[in-house]
Amino acid sequence: MKTLTYAYSRARSAGFFAEFMVLETLTRLFPGEKKLREARTALPDVKTLQSIRADLLELLKQDAQNISHGEYPLSVLMPESPIQHLKRLPLLFWDSFSIYLRRRKGKTQDFDREAEEFLADLPPYYRRNFHYQSNGYLSRRSAEVYEHQVELLFKGSADAMRRLIIPPLRKKFATSPDGEGLRFLEIAAGTGRATRFVHQAFPKAKITALDLSDPYLKVAQENLSRFPRVDFIQGNAAQLPFRDQQFDAVYSVFLFHELPMEERQQIIKESRRVLKDDGLLGMVDSIQEGDKELFTPLLKNFPKDFHEPFYRNYIAHPMEELFKQAGFKNVAKDTGFTSKVVTGLH
Template identity: 35%
Template sequence: MSDTLTKLTYQTFQQGKNYFGLAHKILSTRLMNLISPSQQQTKPLPTQLLLKVQQRLNNLLEVDWQDAEQGVYPTSLLFDNPWSDFFRYYPAMWLDLPQLWERANQKKYQEFSQNVDIEGYPSYYVQNFHHQTDGYLSDFSANLYDLQVEILFGGSADAMRRRILAPLKEGLKVFSDVSPRQTRILDVACGTGRTLKSIRAALSQASLYGTDLSPAYLRKAIELLSQIPGELPQLLQANAEELPYLDNYFHAVTSVFLFHELPPAVRQRVIEECFRVTKPGGVFIICDSIQMSDSPEMEPIMENFHETFHEPYYKNYTTDNLVERLEKAGFENITTQVHFMSKYLIARKPA
């Protein structure tokens, strides 16, 4: 297949996912207003802002394509879609929506199934983030999560995750004397393993590690990662505030969509832990939500996100100075990027 045809196929593929996500949101919102009218008030988004959002999405997809074309990762990764999970879990997602709407309207933020053990977790984690059933603490939640996020972002979640790969590969160049198999990369709060899967595609021989607080999400990650070629990443259940690794152990550390779900003091402790386990000269990369400082024109969307979803620490996150936090921990040479609705911070530990 020619590059032009491949690019056109990719654009059509992504456009289809975007339209599907939009149709799902419209239909589910109308149904919610019939069955369980929401008491929450969100700001209507002006047409000009929606056009900016679409342009941001187009720019993201162009960068995604360019990185694949330049060999940062295989082109096949652009078409990686969990179709089996879609057909298996999309009906379950619809069946779960009435409970989600009821939970949101009743402001039940810490409601868990009887078989879910919530003992031993930090209080900030025992939440129904996004009003989702069982928060992050059940196999049911883990099975639906990737599909929910893909729909939320109009099919662009993986494209945003992949933006860490170019700076990751660039950051590892300082360790040119280290063999690929000796290169150790940690993904903090790895969830269902989607980021680790992308890293494996880009760095096929690296030794990969992942931590997460949720045993259910780690089980889902093992299910996903065991289906791809290469050594299975070493996954551990662990709190990012106390990473179970030696000082200066990893050549690179990544964290995707974690920090907006942490209280401010915990954000700092996690950054300091990431600094501790990163080798001198190593790179730390954060991917998370946009903030007011880099995307002030997106304020209505950030406000709506805070109002619509149960994200108790998000509003504080939008004005938090992550660069300052990274510098306080000891990181240097900090750069930032913005792609669509996500922000990236790339930091280096002094050699």
């Protein structure tokens, strides 16, 4: 099974890479795009690109091995409808043009009427167009294309990186392999992609999915409508609406790099408050300085192409150190392609 799942993941990655190249070619036709590209950092040399590709394939190979070893079921690879996938491509192209215009004009707080309705209730750092994407995280349109955009950016490896959170959960809760009796909290659940994978790995666990974005959470509810043991709450991870020691595990995927330092620290503190004694806090996010020398230049250049105002600070302050400072013990980390997984025990 490992060979077949690895072959499937490689083919899937190649498909997203082909779509990425088509969109890249089309966006070169945008007025002034040539000057914008010239202002960006030059691409890595061929040898470095080959090393990056090898690292991506190593992640996919490890993902296939995790499936063959029973860390999570084969069903995590279930593809979406090809028709839905293809119908989204014109939306992605149109959104690429919107992103181009926003980047060209330096607009980072550009919202339509739907998104503006949510701004007053959100913390200041969140009221922006992360990645220059349309409406940031505050519209259904944004939510419907987001996961596809992320897969294009990471050439079909984003799901495999999300699943890095599952092996530490599996190790910690080995006595309850189906999750019976366990309560998990996912913070910044977004459209529920990682939630789906964790639920498939622990089908009897009770999962609470929390996110600041009401539109994204509504899409998550639709995406996970077949999973009755998932609850959805709109809320701020820095002010969790839960009593002390309520959850066996708290985890997040692709959250902390988009937060200012004080929010990172507060969310870790709040997560510890709601964890049971010996409960697990886990996160998957971008690698940081010192994790993989191969990617260090790319980490430093990433904010130049994407509106990520807190990213430079994030990569300079190891998350494992923040876990330790908050009182977590047995802090551990691992990496996979451009992501790292960090865990600690209450």
